[in-house]
Every structure is written in structure tokens, then in C-alpha cells.
Amino acid sequence: MxxxxxxxxxxxxxxxxxxxxxxxxxxxxxxxxxxxxxxxxxxxxxxxxxxxxxxxxxxxxxxxxxxxxxxxxxxxxxxxxxxxxxxxxxxxxxxxxxxxxxxxxxxxxxxxxxxxxxxxxxxxxxxxxxxxxxxxxxxxxxxxxxxxxxxxxxxxxxxxxxxxxxxxxxxxxxxxxxxxxxxxxxxxxxxxxxxxxxxxxxxxxxxxxxxxxxxxxxxxxxxxxxxxxxxxxxxxxxxxxxxxxxxxxxxxxxxxxxxxxxxxxxxxxxxxxxxxxxxxxxxxxxxxxxxxxxxxxxxxxxxxxxxxxxxxxxxxxxxxxxxxxxxxxxxxxxxxxxxxxxxxxxxxxxxxxxxNAEVIAVNQQGENPRQLFEKDGKTIWYSHAQGSKDMYVALFNLGEQPQDIDFTFASIGMIGKIAVRDLWKKQDVGIFKQSYHQQVNKHGAVLLKLVAQ
Structure with a gap:
């Protein structure tokens, strides 16, 4: 809503x-x-x-x-x-x-x-x-x-x-x-x-x-x-x-x-x-x-x-x-x-x-980017993929050590099984339920595309 x-x-x-x-x-x-x-x-x-x-x-x-x-x-x-x-x-x-x-x-x-x-x-x-x-x-x-x-x-x-x-x-x-x-x-x-x-x-x-x-x-x-x-x-x-x-x-x-x-x-x-x-x-x-x-x-x-x-x-x-x-x-x-x-x-x-055309698409076709949270050197931003129910999610580790960053799909308005793709690696990561987590390098970032199945 x-x-x-x-x-x-x-x-x-x-x-x-x-x-x-x-x-x-x-x-x-x-x-x-x-x-x-x-x-x-x-x-x-x-x-x-x-x-x-x-x-x-x-x-x-x-x-x-x-x-x-x-x-x-x-x-x-x-x-x-x-x-x-x-x-x-x-x-x-x-x-x-x-x-x-x-x-x-x-x-x-x-x-x-x-x-x-x-x-x-x-x-x-x-x-x-x-x-x-x-x-x-x-x-x-x-x-x-x-x-x-x-x-x-x-x-x-x-x-x-x-x-x-x-x-x-x-x-x-x-x-x-x-x-x-x-x-x-x-x-x-x-x-x-x-x-x-x-x-x-x-x-x-x-x-x-x-x-x-x-x-x-x-x-x-x-x-x-x-x-x-x-x-x-x-x-x-x-x-x-x-x-x-x-x-x-x-x-x-x-x-x-x-x-x-x-x-x-x-x-x-x-x-x-x-x-x-x-x-x-x-x-x-x-x-x-x-x-x-x-x-x-x-x-x-x-x-x-x-x-x-x-x-x-x-x-x-x-x-x-x-x-x-x-x-x-x-x-x-x-x-x-x-x-x-x-x-x-x-x-x-x-x-x-x-x-990387998939990353450029996030900039050119994403809608309404907003921050999900920022805490303990971890922050997540997300946006909606234009013309679909898909979502873009960016995980940022602003800290000085590698950190595991997680979020629930419900927190960004998605339910059910979700296919996750890593846009920088241009690789499908897998299909997940309820939540996703990934370790992110110090000062690093991960950019994902989420597709409901």
C-alpha cells in the first residue's frame, strides 16, 4: 500500500x-x-x-x-x-x-x-x-x-x-x-x-x-x-x-x-x-x-x-x-x-x-527507490522494476569487516517463492522463501533482482 x-x-x-x-x-x-x-x-x-x-x-x-x-x-x-x-x-x-x-x-x-x-x-x-x-x-x-x-x-x-x-x-x-x-x-x-x-x-x-x-x-x-x-x-x-x-x-x-x-x-x-x-x-x-x-x-x-x-x-x-x-x-x-x-x-x-546492462536497467527502469533500513554499518535500498512486480534490492556493508546482511521478502512487499539474481555476477542465485541473506565484503555491495515465482 x-x-x-x-x-x-x-x-x-x-x-x-x-x-x-x-x-x-x-x-x-x-x-x-x-x-x-x-x-x-x-x-x-x-x-x-x-x-x-x-x-x-x-x-x-x-x-x-x-x-x-x-x-x-x-x-x-x-x-x-x-x-x-x-x-x-x-x-x-x-x-x-x-x-x-x-x-x-x-x-x-x-x-x-x-x-x-x-x-x-x-x-x-x-x-x-x-x-x-x-x-x-x-x-x-x-x-x-x-x-x-x-x-x-x-x-x-x-x-x-x-x-x-x-x-x-x-x-x-x-x-x-x-x-x-x-x-x-x-x-x-x-x-x-x-x-x-x-x-x-x-x-x-x-x-x-x-x-x-x-x-x-x-x-x-x-x-x-x-x-x-x-x-x-x-x-x-x-x-x-x-x-x-x-x-x-x-x-x-x-x-x-x-x-x-x-x-x-x-x-x-x-x-x-x-x-x-x-x-x-x-x-x-x-x-x-x-x-x-x-x-x-x-x-x-x-x-x-x-x-x-x-x-x-x-x-x-x-x-x-x-x-x-x-x-x-x-x-x-x-x-x-x-x-x-x-x-x-x-x-x-x-x-x-x-x-553491465542489467545494472544500468536498475538506474534507468527502477521506480521509487527508498531505504529499507540502516543499522550497524548495514544498509539496504530497494526499488520496483518498471512494468512488473519484480524488485531490485541493493545490500551495502559500510562497516570495516565482512558482514552477513539479511532481509525478509515481506519487508519489501513480496510473498511466496522468490527467484534471486545477482546482477553484478549476472548469475541466478536460487529460489528462496520468506527471506534472503548474503555475506558482503567490507565497503562492498550486492545488487539483486527479485522475481516472484
């Missing part, structure tokens, strides 16, 4: 909300993002190499977005590290390094990093390459308007005489990067500026935008501005908000205006961050519905920090058991799945974590 009530609530929420999710993010978005392995210094050939890998090895199980993360308009020479993202201001008020920007105050890809952008082509050629692989293309953007556009008094496209300095909120600043000012959405021309950048992105062929410095603190007027601009450009584009923690109290607003939003700050390859993410997820339990997904952040598996941003170049510091836990929780909770490592350097084990 509790499950049926939850499903009804989710269905009513989905029906009642008018949002861009009518045609995008109907399931949690899946793809690759350049940040965890390249920071601000990714180059076009590296984006293409990762896109090629996804097309060859992962597209068939649902991975599709290729996202260029932050500072693509900032010049990082080949082989450089993440660099200092701060601009310096010269005596005349101008900025160095000067970000690549058009006459309308709209940032464009830096041609030294993205050679196909030469001649004002922007991300169009790279997006076309990604689309040619049968994938979708995305970019990271900082909220607001470039400070250099404000200094230059760049005209706002689609207005009569309004310039960037007239719509900027110069008191609204990102605490960790000085490239942008916020927008005063009450000012004439502010929405038109956002409309103009989304028109540009649509012209390039962008399918996904991750807007940074928007969720902490949460800026309702600017979130709405990006949502309206996406509707204005008339191209289906996923709207992702970053970073967290996004306030839980903004749930209703998020369900009207965004497709995914970060639950926490940047997630990295540290065991305590996995257990912390589970606590954040519990706060958002029951919120994720078609088109709107609380986001656990990117998957920290594979080759990380090749050129920043955190720590030395390395393969993930997670143990194999911890990587199973990482992938299992992101899947059962139905978080968006964005790979953060440099995919061409994956080893067979990493690939096996990403191309």
Missing part, C-alpha cells in the same frame, strides 16, 4: 509539472564529463577520444552525453594543468586572460583548445562530430554574464540599446572564480541575454547545459531564467544545476524548472564521501521523478586528475569493493550517471562496471 501511494504521488507530480522534462531526461541522464580528468584544460582531441570510446563501448547500454566542463573559453596551452582560473584586471579595467567572446558578450570556445571553433564556428563542429557518433553534446557554463562584457558594455542581442553593464548584478559574485557577475533578472534585457546565449547553444547543437554557481546559494530568478531561455530556443536541452548542496526546501521550484541538481558539493574518490552521499540521498528520497533527478555527482572511477583539478594523476583511490558500492548506489538511487575518468585508459574492470 505504501508503495502504491508513493507511485501515485510521483505520477501526479509528473503530470502536474510543465517543464522541459516533457522531452528530455525522462530517465536519469548518462554520459561522460571532462572535469574529473582534465579540469579546465581539456582539448578537442581528448573530447573526441572519449566520445569515440563511449560510441564503441557504452552507447549500446544507454550512455549518450559528452559534456565539456568548465572554462572552455579560457586558454590552457596543451599539456598544462588546470591553471589559475582567476582573471587579472588591468589599469584600464580590462581583463587578462581575455576570454573568447563575441560582440554580444557571449563566450565561445577558445580556439587553441578547440581548433574547430576557429572562424566563429563555436562548438558547432564538435557537436556535429559527437552527433555523428549517435551521441549527444553538452557544455558547462557559469551563471550570469562575463565581467569583461560588463567592462566592454557589450550590447545585449535582441534589445534596443541595452548593454551588459545595465543588467549585471555586480554584488552577485562566484566565491571561487572571478569571471562572471550574476544577472539582475528584474532588469530589462536580463532574460534577453539568457535567451541569446541559449539561441547560440541551440545553433551549435547543444543538448545539455550544466549551469554552475547556481544552487549554493540557490538563485530562483536565475534558475527560472535559464529554464525560460531553454523554452525560448525551442531545442530540447537538459538543464543541470551545480554545485550542491541544493536546498531540499527548493524541491517544488526544482521540479518546475530543472532536470537535475546536485545534492552535495564535488564528490571525489574518498570512502567517507560515498557514505556521506548516502545521507544526502536519504534527504531526497522519493523526489526523483521522470524528468527531474537529484544528482549524486560524477562517477569517480578510472583515470582521474590527468591535469587537475584534485590531487595527482591516478586511477581511482577506491578499492574494487568500493567501486561496486559507488556504482550500485548511484544506480539504485537513480542518480544521473556521468563518468569522470579518461575513458580510453579504462582497464577491463572499469569497463565491466560501466557496460
Amino acid at each position: 505504501k508503495y502504491l501511494y508513493a507511485v501515485l504521488v510521483c505520477a501526479l507530480v509528473s503530470i502536474s509539472i510543465s517543464s522541459p522534462a516533457q522531452n528530455v531526461a525522462l530517465t536519469p541522464p548518462m554520459g561522460w564529463n571532462s572535469y574529473n580528468c582534465f579540469g579546465s584544460a581539456v582539448h578537442e582531441d581528448e573530447v573526441k577520444a572519449n566520445a569515440d570510446y563511449v560510441a564503441k563501448n557504452l552507447k549500446q547500454v544507454g550512455w549518450q552525453y559528452i559534456v565539456v566542463d568548465f572554462l572552455w573559453s579560457y586558454d590552457n596551452p596543451p599539456g598544462s594543468n588546470i591553471g589559475n582560473p582567476f582573471q587579472q584586471r588591468l589599469p584600464d579595467g580590462s581583463y587578462i586572460p581575455w576570454l573568447t567572446m563575441d560582440k554580444w558578450g557571449r563566450l565561445s570556445p577558445q580556439p587553441n583548445k578547440f581548433p574547430s571553433a576557429f572562424g566563429g564556428k563555436g562548438f558547432g563542429p564538435l557537436a556535429e562530430y559527437v552527433h555523428g557518433l549517435g551521441l549527444k553534446f553538452g557544455i558547462h557554463v557559469m551563471r550570469g554574464i562575463p565581467r569583461q562584457a560588463v567592462w566592454a558594455k557589450s550590447p545585449v542581442k535582441g534589445t534596443n540599446g541595452i548593454t551588459a553593464d545595465m543588467i549585471a548584478d555586480t554584488n552577485s559574485k562566484c566565491p571561487w572564480m572571478n569571471h562572471m557577475y550574476g544577472l539582475n533578472m528584474k532588469k530589462p534585457g536580463a532574460q534577453e541575454y539568457l535567451n541569446s546565449i541559449l539561441e547560440l547553444y541551440a545553433d551549435w547543437g547543444v543538448d545539455f547545459i550544466k549551469v554552475d554557481d547556481l544552487s549554493r546559494p540557490y538563485s530562483e530568478p536565475e534558475v527560472e531564467g535559464y529554464y525560460k531561455a531553454i523554452e525560448h530556443c525551442a531545442r530540447p536541452i537538459v538543464l543541470s544545476l551545480s554545485p550542491g548542496a541544493t536546498p531540499v526546501g527548493e524541491t517544488d521550484h526544482l521540479l518546475r524548472n530543472a532536470n537535475m541538481w546536485r545534492m552535495a558539493d564535488d564528490f571525489w574518490d574518498n570512502w567517507k564521501e560515498i557514505t556521506g552521499m548516502m545521507k544526502y540521498a536519504k534527504q531526497w528520497e522519493g523526489v526523483g521523478v521522470q524528468g527531474h533527478w537529484p544528482d549524486c555527482d560524477m562517477i569517480q572511477i578510472g583515470k582521474l586528475s590527468k591535469r587537475g583539478p584534485v590531487g595527482v594523476e591516478r586511477y581511482s583511490r577506491f578499492t574494487e569493493d568500493e567501486e561496486y558500492t559507488h556504482m550500485t548506489f548511484w544506480s539504485i538511487f537513480r542518480s544521473p550517471l556521468m563518468l569522470g575518468g579518461n575513458l580510453p585508459e579504462n582497464r577491463p574492470f572499469e569497463l565491466s562496471l560501466f557496460n
